[in-house]
Amino acid sequence: MGPLREMAAREGKKTNVYSVCIPGGVIPDVERVLPDAMKGTWCTHLQVVAHVGTNDVCRYGSEEILSGVRRLSDLVKTASLASGMKAELTICSIVDRTDCGPLVQSRVEGLNQRLRPFCDRVGCRFLDLRHRVVGFRVPLDRSGVHYTQQAATRVAGVVAWAGRFFRLDGLGQVLKGQQPQRVRGKVRTCGDQAAIGIVIVSCGSCVGKVPELQALIESTEAVIVIGTESWLKPEINSAEIFTKVQTVFRKDRLHATGGGVFVAVSSSLSCSEVEVDSSCELLWVEVTLNNRARLIIGSFYRPPESAALVAEQLRENLEYISHKFSQHVIALGGDFNLPDIDWDTQMFRTGGRDRASSDIILSALSENYLEQLNREPTRGDNILDLLITNRPELFDSLSAEQGISDHKAVAASLNMEVNRNIKKREEGLSV
Structure with a gap:
């Protein structure tokens, strides 16, 4: 997503966005960072947006990556129950790396097809960047690996806005919230x-x-x-x-x-x-x-x-x-x-x-x-x-x-x- 930084961004009024990057990081690295990051944040509704898998596809098998997504979902649910605030995890689709060959790119496509139904099963949401939800033609910087600052802000802001229509129950399951009729x-x-x-x-x-x-x-x-x-x-x-x-x-x-x-x-x-x-x-x-x-x-x-x-x-x-x-x-x-x-x-x-x-x-x-x-x-x-x-x-x-x-x-x-x-x-x- 770019160099390590903390930034406040305006995608919707009163929505604060904090972005953290782990250069070369994989899902286990995010697991170590996430609990402390959530402890330092309190709000009425926390949206955790995880862009993971881009580095993992070069190291781990598909089942290991999906297991990592499940662990991240469990981490967010546990932290939500412990803190008393509403928290929800959104997993972004894996973005193709420009420094990998066609075999890895084929794996990325296959994983993205599996991620949406998998996220539904484990109780988190899925944001498909392949369908241009980000709103940028090229969401990656010149490295071909990390998000640009604009794209990172846009992803978090979109999810924070959409998250107003959801809430978590006592078991951490995603339910429809106070929807307009x-x-x-x-x-x-x-x-x-x-x-x-x-x-x-x-x-x-x-x-x-x-x-x-x-x-x-x-x-x-x-x-x-x-x-x-x-x-x-x-x-x-x-x-x-x-x-x-x-x-x-x-x-x-x-x-x-x-x-x-x-x-x-x-x-x-x-x-x-x-x-x-x-x-x-x-x-x-x-x-x-x-x-x-x-x-x-x-x-x-x-x-x-x-x-x-x-x-x-x-x-x-x-x-x-x-x-x-x-x-x-x-x-x-x-x-x-x-x-x-x-x-x-x-x-x-x-x-x-x-x-x-x-x-x-x-x-x-x-x-x-x-x-x-x-x-x-x-x-x-x-x-x-x-x-x-x-x-x-x-x-x-x-x-x-x-x-x-x-x-x-x-x-x-x-x-x-x-x-x-x-x-x-x-x-x-x-x-």
Whole structure:
């Protein structure tokens, strides 16, 4: 992470970040340092962020590294119980070293794939730096081994902010904390946070399905609805499909049947359409919260067997939106019809179809620091309906729900800060 230093950084107000580096250190070295480091820190909620494994892969086997992660998790739980403060461990994904050969780099990739489910089992969290959560194209310094100061600060700050939604019980297990609630399409706040319910639905025609659509919106407590395959035409008024408490933006397919996308937003939120140059079925809407925090919500439909040009147009749009609205939370949902992308490995499955379009989409996400969150099949065994964002740490409670067509709907909760005057002191300890 850079030379040994103690620094206070501002990623969120009232969040203090302390960074400690052990040059050439491995997990056992962190185990020796961590208890004393935690003893010297007291706060209402301690986030311990451990970037380990980069040096370990050159010395230890995979099972030894995973055992070390388990020991670190146990250390944090024990210290939490002994001190009486809430503490949580986050393990960062292992970053590829530039001074190691392809064999070690292959081990790094395999370990990262195992770390996320392993962390879930041992009761700690996992921050995937490979998906650009850090927000820096190159998080390492010139050595190719250590974080830059900016990247170290960003990692700790992101985890400290996200940690406000979690707490530890008496046994040190991670539980959902005081989460804001969503009720009947209205944004409800809890302290400094607001929960915004989002549902992505492939309609297979909205016409004749008004009761089913409204039931889905109510059951998921959605404030924002991202719809595809609406099958609507200009002569059909939005009021015939949606309620008066929703502001609706549409892009209908004009010269053929099927298709069409829409975004419906609760009238309690201010929103407006973002004009973009695109002939594909894509729509962007800007939503403003009560503290002027802003979201960019997108709806996209890619018909099956579409030419690669459709994916290329989306790629150009994502680049434009990501640069123009770099300070916004971006969420793009829709039916991509790309079943042969393995979203756990971010790779195209050998022998699959639509390789060109799949590769374009994967490159677009990587180039613009975006992550696809849905891992639940939405039609048969295929993951067709996606949720893409630049801020994955703000989303939780993602699930596949019964939809109104042969696709399942994707529901998620976006947790946003609505009050910048944070009264409680929180700290992040990055090791």
